[in-house]
Amino acid sequence: MQKPRLSFWQIINMNVGFFGIQFSFGLQQSNMSPIYKYLGADEATLPYLWLAGPMTGLLIQPLIGALSDGTSSRFGRRTPYFLIGALLCSLCLFAMPYSSSVWMAASILWILDSANNVTMEPYRAYVADRLDSSQQSAGFLTQSAFTGLGQTLAYLSPSILVWIGINKDLVNAHHIPQITLIAFLIGAVCSLASILWSIRTTPELPLPESERARLAARGMNLATVWRDIVVAFREMPPTMRQLAWMKLFQWYALFCYWQYIVLSLATTLYGGTDAGGSGLRDAGLLNGKIGGYYNFVAFLAALGMVPLARRYGPRLLHSACLTAAGLGMLAIPAIHDPWLLLLPMTGIGLAWGSIMGNPYVLLAGSIPRERIGIYMGIFNMFIVLPMMIQIVTLPLYYRSVLAGNPENVIRLAGVLMLCAAGLVWRVRTHAELNAPSVQPAL
Numbered sequence: 001m002q003k004p005r006l007s008f009w010q011i012i013n014m015n016v017g018f019f020g021i022q023f024s025f026g027l028q029q030s031n032m033s034p035i036y037k038y039l040g041a042d043e044a045t046l047p048y049l050w051l052a053g054p055m056t057g058l059l060i061q062p063l064i065g066a067l068s069d070g071t072s073s074r075f076g077r078r079t080p081y082f083l084i085g086a087l088l089c090s091l092c093l094f095a096m097p098y099s100s101s102v103w104m105a106a107s108i109l110w111i112l113d114s115a116n117n118v119t120m121e122p123y124r125a126y127v128a129d130r131l132d133s134s135q136q137s138a139g140f141l142t143q144s145a146f147t148g149l150g151q152t153l154a155y156l157s158p159s160i161l162v163w164i165g166i167n168k169d170l171v172n173a174h175h176i177p178q179i180t181l182i183a184f185l186i187g188a189v190c191s192l193a194s195i196l197w198s199i200r201t202t203p204e205l206p207l208p209e210s211e212r213a214r215l216a217a218r219g220m221n222l223a224t225v226w227r228d229i230v231v232a233f234r235e236m237p238p239t240m241r242q243l244a245w246m247k248l249f250q251w252y253a254l255f256c257y258w259q260y261i262v263l264s265l266a267t268t269l270y271g272g273t274d275a276g277g278s279g280l281r282d283a284g285l286l287n288g289k290i291g292g293y294y295n296f297v298a299f300l301a302a303l304g305m306v307p308l309a310r311r312y313g314p315r316l317l318h319s320a321c322l323t324a325a326g327l328g329m330l331a332i333p334a335i336h337d338p339w340l341l342l343l344p345m346t347g348i349g350l351a352w353g354s355i356m357g358n359p360y361v362l363l364a365g366s367i368p369r370e371r372i373g374i375y376m377g378i379f380n381m382f383i384v385l386p387m388m389i390q391i392v393t394l395p396l397y398y399r400s401v402l403a404g405n406p407e408n409v410i411r412l413a414g415v416l417m418l419c420a421a422g423l424v425w426r427v428r429t430h431a432e433l434n435a436p437s438v439q440p441a442l
Contacts, residue, residue: 014202020194026154057384065377076204085119093188097181144357148299155291157183237366251386253416263406297349322421325351329414333407
């Protein structure tokens with residue numbers, strides 16, 4: 001089927017929904033460790049409390065991807081999953097800041113991450129469905145831009161609320177700041193409203209009759225879905241296998257950073273991580289500001305990467321951005337002036353803008369059209385598996401190897417990010433792997 005070319009603003013409209021998804025993720029990244037700490041969690045066990053995201057991504061995204069590939073409804077192939085996921089996400093964002101215990105917050109996070117995962121991969125497949133190959137780079141990098149914008153506002157929301165006059169030290173009975181509660185309520189509205197905007201402005205293309213007939217003849221049940229997943233693993237494109245090694249180091253590093261950056265800043269700049277003191281709250285606000293900055297850098301960088309990816313290729317671009325992030329993370333514990341943190345945050349922002357776009361550009365040409373949803377789900381497993389490995393392993397050596405110091409976790413993240421930058425060069429795209437070999441002239 002010939003896909004109509006979309007204008008720049010149509011590509012923007014179709015990706016607005018990603019803003020809401022990433023606003024939700026930004027709230028988690030910037031607030032979950034402080035929330036757990038306010039509720040009495042131990043620093044060494046923080047990774048265990050982040051298990052929800054990786055586990056739900058591992059189980060849900062391939063399943064939802066396979067189901068959406070086989071769905072044919074009057075609402076579309078991917079749209080039902082957007083709507084269900086966004087509604088559940090909004091309800092969980094509303095409930096999270098009212099948590100009264102660590103395990104209540106962790107339980108809500110499981111449902112919240114499940115909802116985000118129900119939405120995420122069908123959304124990536126929707127972009128691949130809607131755009132022809134010449135526009136997919138622009139589509140995925142525009143998603144990356146909305147990732148940066150959504151997370152910028154999520155990180156900055158508490159600071160903006162303080163700026164308009166809300167007391168940063170005003171807390172509820174469980175030490176959770178009121179500015180955190182309000183930020184989550186804003187996220188609940190954004191999550192659902194942005195998805196509804198994209199569905200209304202850029203509906204899915206109708207399936208051709210031949211595709212409808214194929215899906216009807218094939219049927220859809222759990223046995224069919226499981227078989228599709230197994231076959232997809234067995235026939236996984238070589239490019240995806242190569243990207244998996246890079247993503248192992250990349251996402252292990254990012255999870256280390258997100259879990260411990262607030263505690264690292266509290267240690268370096270504010271003298272400790274006591275849950276009842278102001279240092280942890282001040283570090284949380286500072287993380288919101290610098291996190292908002294690096295996400296804004298990611299927003300701008302993702303837009304600028306569209307022509308750069310065409311000119312220099314996504315591999316060189318991604319390696320350079322990961323290198324900048326690795327060097328920045330290594331520098332953070334040595335910085336004692338908050339303003340100087342903007343330097344490493346620039347590198348992290350470049351990497352974040354690249355991470356949410358360029359790996360998908362590298363992968364896109366190797367995925368069969370009829371399996372876009374399932375392969376996007378499997379590709380996400382190479383995000384969540386490193387996170388699960390980090391969750392299981394980091395507590396084992398946090399005190400013995402890293403001396404129980406959150407600053408050392410940030411240094412470790414920097415080293416791993418540099419390793420990921422090197423591994424990008426092992427990746428070969430579908431076009432490179434299938435290029436005809438040139439025989440030397442005799």
